[in-house]
Structure formats: C-alpha cells, structure tokens
Amino acid sequence: MISKRLYDFLIACLCMFYILQPAGLFAQGENNICFFSTIETVANTAIDFSGTSPTITSYPLPGNGTWWSAAVCKPNGQLRFIVQLRVNVPGYPEPCIFRVNGTPIVGTELRTGALTESCKPVVVPHPGNADQYYIFYSYGKGLLYSLLDMGLNGGAGGIVAGQKDVVLSAYGTIVAKKMTAVKGCRGIWLVVRSRTANQFYSFGIDGAGLHPEPVISEAGTFSAPFHYNYDDFGFLKAAPDGSMLACCGWQGIELFPFEPCSGKITNTLVLETTGNGDPLAPATALNHTRFQDICFSPDNSKLYASQNYWINGLLMPGRLFQYDVDQSGLPAIIASKNLIITNQPSLLQDISGLCILTVQNPLGEIKAGPDRKVYIDNGSQTCLPLALVPAGYNPGPGFHVLHQPDLAGPACLPELNTLVVPAYTGTLGTSFSMGGMGGFSYLQQEVVCASSPPDTLPGQTFQIMSCFKDSVVIAADSNGKCKRWDDASSQRDRLVYGSGTYWVSYYRKDCSYVTDTFRVQFSRVPRLISKGSCPGQRDGMLIAVRSAADTGMLSYTWSSLDGSVLQYRERRGSDTLYAVEPGSYRLRITGASCDTAMMAIVAALPATELTVRPTEATLPYGDNLTLHAEGALLYSWWPSGPLDTPTKADPVTRPLKPTIFSVVGWNQYGCRDTGYVKIAIDYKMPDLLASAFSPNGDGLNDVFKPMGFTYQRLESFAVYNRYGQEVFRTSDAARGWDGTQDGRPCPVGVYYYQVGILYPDGRIKKVKGDITLLR
Numbered sequence: 001m002i003s004k005r006l007y008d009f010l011i012a013c014l015c016m017f018y019i020l021q022p023a024g025l026f027a028q029g030e031n032n033i034c035f036f037s038t039i040e041t042v043a044n045t046a047i048d049f050s051g052t053s054p055t056i057t058s059y060p061l062p063g064n065g066t067w068w069s070a071a072v073c074k075p076n077g078q079l080r081f082i083v084q085l086r087v088n089v090p091g092y093p094e095p096c097i098f099r100v101n102g103t104p105i106v107g108t109e110l111r112t113g114a115l116t117e118s119c120k121p122v123v124v125p126h127p128g129n130a131d132q133y134y135i136f137y138s139y140g141k142g143l144l145y146s147l148l149d150m151g152l153n154g155g156a157g158g159i160v161a162g163q164k165d166v167v168l169s170a171y172g173t174i175v176a177k178k179m180t181a182v183k184g185c186r187g188i189w190l191v192v193r194s195r196t197a198n199q200f201y202s203f204g205i206d207g208a209g210l211h212p213e214p215v216i217s218e219a220g221t222f223s224a225p226f227h228y229n230y231d232d233f234g235f236l237k238a239a240p241d242g243s244m245l246a247c248c249g250w251q252g253i254e255l256f257p258f259e260p261c262s263g264k265i266t267n268t269l270v271l272e273t274t275g276n277g278d279p280l281a282p283a284t285a286l287n288h289t290r291f292q293d294i295c296f297s298p299d300n301s302k303l304y305a306s307q308n309y310w311i312n313g314l315l316m317p318g319r320l321f322q323y324d325v326d327q328s329g330l331p332a333i334i335a336s337k338n339l340i341i342t343n344q345p346s347l348l349q350d351i352s353g354l355c356i357l358t359v360q361n362p363l364g365e366i367k368a369g370p371d372r373k374v375y376i377d378n379g380s381q382t383c384l385p386l387a388l389v390p391a392g393y394n395p396g397p398g399f400h401v402l403h404q405p406d407l408a409g410p411a412c413l414p415e416l417n418t419l420v421v422p423a424y425t426g427t428l429g430t431s432f433s434m435g436g437m438g439g440f441s442y443l444q445q446e447v448v449c450a451s452s453p454p455d456t457l458p459g460q461t462f463q464i465m466s467c468f469k470d471s472v473v474i475a476a477d478s479n480g481k482c483k484r485w486d487d488a489s490s491q492r493d494r495l496v497y498g499s500g501t502y503w504v505s506y507y508r509k510d511c512s513y514v515t516d517t518f519r520v521q522f523s524r525v526p527r528l529i530s531k532g533s534c535p536g537q538r539d540g541m542l543i544a545v546r547s548a549a550d551t552g553m554l555s556y557t558w559s560s561l562d563g564s565v566l567q568y569r570e571r572r573g574s575d576t577l578y579a580v581e582p583g584s585y586r587l588r589i590t591g592a593s594c595d596t597a598m599m600a601i602v603a604a605l606p607a608t609e610l611t612v613r614p615t616e617a618t619l620p621y622g623d624n625l626t627l628h629a630e631g632a633l634l635y636s637w638w639p640s641g642p643l644d645t646p647t648k649a650d651p652v653t654r655p656l657k658p659t660i661f662s663v664v665g666w667n668q669y670g671c672r673d674t675g676y677v678k679i680a681i682d683y684k685m686p687d688l689l690a691s692a693f694s695p696n697g698d699g700l701n702d703v704f705k706p707m708g709f710t711y712q713r714l715e716s717f718a719v720y721n722r723y724g725q726e727v728f729r730t731s732d733a734a735r736g737w738d739g740t741q742d743g744r745p746c747p748v749g750v751y752y753y754q755v756g757i758l759y760p761d762g763r764i765k766k767v768k769g770d771i772t773l774l775r
Helices: 004-019 224-228 282-286 330-335
Strands: 033-036 045-048 055-058 068-073 079-085 122-125 132-139 142-149 166-169 174-183 188-194 199-206 215-218 236-238 244-248 252-259 269-273 288-296 302-311 319-324 338-342 346-349 355-359 366-368 374-377 398-402 414-420 456-467 472-475 481-485 493-496 500-507 513-523 527-531 540-545 554-560 565-571 575-580 583-591 594-602 611-613 616-620 628-630 634-638 659-666 672-682 713-720 726-730 749-758 764-773
Touching (some): 033 068, 055 414, 079 132, 122 174, 122 188, 142 174, 174 244, 188 236, 236 288, 244 288, 288 366, 302 366, 302 374, 319 330, 338 414, 456 472, 493 500, 527 594, 540 583, 540 594, 554 575, 565 575, 575 583, 611 672
Parallel strands (some): 456 513, 616 672
Antiparallel strands (some): 033 045, 045 055, 068 079, 142 166, 174 188, 188 199, 199 215, 236 244, 244 252, 252 269, 288 302, 346 355, 366 374, 374 398, 472 493, 481 500, 500 513, 527 540, 540 575, 554 565, 554 583, 583 594, 634 659, 713 726, 713 749, 749 764
C-alpha cells in the first residue's frame, strides 16, 4: 500500500501522459455501462464510464428477484439495451431484455427462473451483423442462447425466429459461472467449463454466425464434482487479447494458455491451491480459503485475484494479489506474487443498535473498465453516513481502483474506495451490500467484440541445405498458433525427404496471419556401388550413385590408398571411375557446406577358362561342322554369318571359304575368355568334261558343255577348230556347244576347248582340252 502523498504525486506525474494519448486508446464503447447488484436481489445499478470519470447510476428496471444484468452499448458508448435474467420470478414468464427507457422488448421471455444458476448473461455482438447480439445464459446447468436483432419490429428489437432458448450444451453439463467470451483471431469464442469432466467447450462466433459444434479442450486439474459443485465462488476470465484464460474458486487458481485462432486450451497451469477440503465438512467451513474473482490487466501482463479466508469461523480481511503472467515459466509467475490491497473493515450496528461494531470485509469481484483501470468490489456496507465514516474503514459499498494495473507491485497505484455507491436516494435500496458472504457484486460480463479481420503478412523465406542426409526437419515459428502446412498438417516440426518449396501459415499473438516459406535443397550422400575386376582385364568400376532429385554441384575425388588422385570431376549427377584393378580406393565428396569421405573395395573376380574343339579343321566345300565350347556361362561366336546360332555352346557352321572363328565366353561374374577355331576349305571337284560327243539328233550326247558345277561358277567356255578359230563361246553354264557354227554343222574331227572356272575364294582356274565331234 502506498501513502496518500506518494499516490497524489504519481497521479500528477501521469496526468500529462493520459492527456497525450491518441483517441481510441481505451476499449470500445460497448462496455461504457457496467451493471452490478445492489441488495443481492436487484441488479439495476451500474458504473457509467461515459463521462470524464466513472459514476454510479441506476436504471428503471424491474427489481423482481434479479441478480444478473448486463448493459450493451453501441460502439459510440450510447446504451442500446439491457439484459436482466430472473430467479424466482412470480408469474413466469416475464421479459428479460429491455430498451433504454426500461420498457421490455416484446418476445424476450427467456428461459430463466429457479433453475437459473449464478449466471451472468454473456452478450456477444454478431461479427457479421451490427444489429444482432448472441445472448448466452444457463438454465438447469445447461447452456442456452437467444439471438436478439435490434433491427426487428421497426427498430424496437426482437428475438430472431427459431433462435430463442436454443440449447447449445445439454442440461446438467456446464458450470454457469465458469463462462466467458474470448477475443478470437476471426471472431469471438464463447468458452464454458464442463460440469461432467475436466474439459472446456469453445463455441465459435464469426461473420457467418454461431458454430454449434464446440472445440473441446481437455484441461483443468481441479476435479469438477468437488471444485465446481460449490458454484458460488470463482469465475472464468479471459485476457483482453485472448491469449490466456484464468479460473478461480474453492480449490485455487488455474491458468490456461489459449489459442484465439483455434479455440483450444493448450495447457493447464496451477497458480494457486487453497488446500481446502470438502466444503460441506464443519472443519472446512470454519477454516478455509477461497478465491472470489480474477481479472487480467489491460495489457494482458498481470493477473489480479481477490482472496478471502476464514480462521476459526471468523472472516479475515480480503486481499488482492497480483501475478506477473508475462514471466517465463510457472515458477517465475508464482514467485512474482505481490500483495496489492488488504481490505478495510466496516462499522455496523451491534445488538444494541449502536453503530460501533467493527466487521472485517471480504474482497469481491473484479472488473477491468474501458478506462484501462481495474475496479474491485470492496465487499462492505456501513451504518454510517459517508461523511461520518472514520479513516481506516470502508464507507459502505464501493470499489477500490488500480489506476495503473499494467505495472508491477505498488506501481499499479491502488486506491481504496475510489468509487463509492451513493447513500439511500429511494432508488438504490436501503440495505446495500455488495460483499455478502464473499463479495457478490455480480459485476456484469465483458462485452467482447470481434476485431477487424487479421492482417495477412508475408513471412520469412528460409534457404535450407540438407547435407548428406535423407531427411531434414523444418520448423514453424515456436510462437505461432494454428499452424497449417502446405500438406494440411498442423504440427510445429515437419520431416521432409525431398528438395522443394514448403510453406506454413500461422497466427501470431496479435492474430496477424503469416506465411513462412522453406526452400529445401537436399544433397544426400551418394550410394557407392563397386563392380569387381576380372583377372588381367582391369574392368572394375566404382560408381557414386546420386538421387535424381539432388541437383547441387558436387566434387568427386577418387584416389588410391597412397593418395594418388585417379580422377577428379565436378558434376551435379552421379560419377563413375572406370578401368579399376582389384584393390582399395578412397572417394571424397564435397559440396556447399558438405564434405564426406568413403572407402571402396574392388574385388578380384574368378577367371573364366574356356575350352574349344576342334581348334583346327579342313572341311570339304559345302559341308557342315559342329563347333563346341565349354567352361563359361554365356557364349558369343564370330563371325556369326556361317553359324546357325552364334550364342550357344555348340553352333553348326557351313563356311564357304576358309574362316577363323572366335568365341568369347563369360562366367557368372562377367569375366571373359576367348577361344579360336581355324577352318580350311577343300575346293577339289570332279571331272567336268566328256572326251567326245555326237550331235546327230538322237538325244544322246548331242551337246558338249562343262558339267558338275556345285560351289563353282562358269567364268567362260570357248571351243576352237584346228585352225584356232573360235566356233563357240558362252559364260552360261546351262548352254553347251551343239556342234554348229553360225547355225551350220561343223565337220567331224577334233576340236579344242578352254573353260574358266570361278571359285568362291575368287580364284579363276583355266581348264584346257580337246573334244572329238562324231556324227
């Protein structure tokens, strides 16, 4: 607590700061009026923030058994309508929504009554319709809503058809006091605690309206039946930016990091535990602690909690604590705890009617005003007029104020009883107590409005080289929320296996929408393949095989063990070292930030020992011969023309000229050997010509010609008389001499011939002789 003199000095120093703030610094005008309860049965009293300083005022509303009211203003701060829920309402149903002048809006008899738990209505302006408002409330421990449209009925307002008392969560499933509106990135979330499990339900409201399927978060450590059946204590509140929730009550305080983009609670942090036992046990009733309410500072950095406790059945002064939730980690947040306010007592009448009884007061509910100050219900009443209340005592019901709630410790500038409820005027009631048994002022819920659509911002581009790895992890911003990768996955870290461009979009804390790009280039370690070398052939190979997807430039250096460089090449693909003898070799591969070395061995492969037969042969012209090879797995004979099949071990050949056949044989390792077969051709031929003929027309020996040609060809055939004169010539083996010259019979006698015979090897053999012509 700071002194009055120091307080006045600090306020004076800050005056100029507030004067120089730009318009629009404070919250929207929808929260300019804040209703609260006066005599615990009527909620027609409010804090009015529309002036230069807040004031207490009242509104002409029915006071029939009502605790829970909510005023909704226009963005300019003008009051638009009032919601007033009822309990124990005679003559049910009665209207629950009123115009500014207190007249009810027709058709607004909402489902309220004896089963309406301690439920402040939560009003959410429709992000897509400036005249519509979702009104959320509880009945029978279920969650209901109605949709109000102030544009209906000529501007008088009304409930949208089919949108009245709609059950969002079944009866018996929710905790009414643990319900709040939370600012989202694309609208508003209505978050409520489950009654049946450690869960929270988040219902989205955006430009399209209300989405009835909840986002369910498994969160909360305090057991629901024990902690939340004691419904009179504690609330659920949200940080102004929607990044965190806090829940307080009988067992302590829980913090919940919240994703305003998804509606998910991501963790549960237990900030305080009271150690209370069963609230119905007598010992617990006499000695226990409870947290009445909580509230975040305007800049989201501080959390305030009002704590009340009893010792031997006596109420102790209520206390207000501050926690710095901007600290890193839960231990640091707990260690930042500061006592900000210890409540003052009140004077009440004793049994004799004298106003002399000192009574300790609890601290009640907490409210962040649109003026960026925090208001705390002082939980008190008094029997004295304001002017007669002595120093050190609360002057009746009112509010303590934190003038700088964003600052730590005493710098938050607490001031007691800054705003005091006026004395009896005929409208505020005669017995006014906000405190009661723990500070029940029923300060209305915040009217949370949707922000403008989030900015879409270009993010960073990351160039990533994965050096000699099969995969690489790319990671989104650790502070980003609602991550979405190009493959629709949502995890922070992503394992990728190929080069390419990847992107991830996410929301920042301020709800700006960012897309980061990752350009990934893989350079995997090439796979080394060794091919053995056959003896004496120097045909081994070493191949560094690179993935086709990897295209970065690499340098390959092949060397022997003594360091001699055998080959150096720079290339983007694979590399091969040819003509390698058996032995060990080194390969060094380098690239952009990549460097590795590998050993490779070229094995000595078994030799092939080829045997052929025959190795030599003489073959009569035109005859066949079977060749034979063995000792290999595969064969190839050459020349292949004279062979029936050149790829088998036993081909058949019919050469027409002298030929040397070679055969290459390979074993299963690819080693080869060569054999040879030498074939000579015997060109001998039988007698070709007769010694006499008789061309007399008897059909016997009428023609003289060379006979018996097989592989030979007639080159020329000529006949001469005894004078050397040519009487016949041809090169057609089918023609012969019929004993005539120029068509006239030649005389009987001896004639001479000359035959030219052409052999397959190109030689021409001349054969001469004589023939006797007979008649």
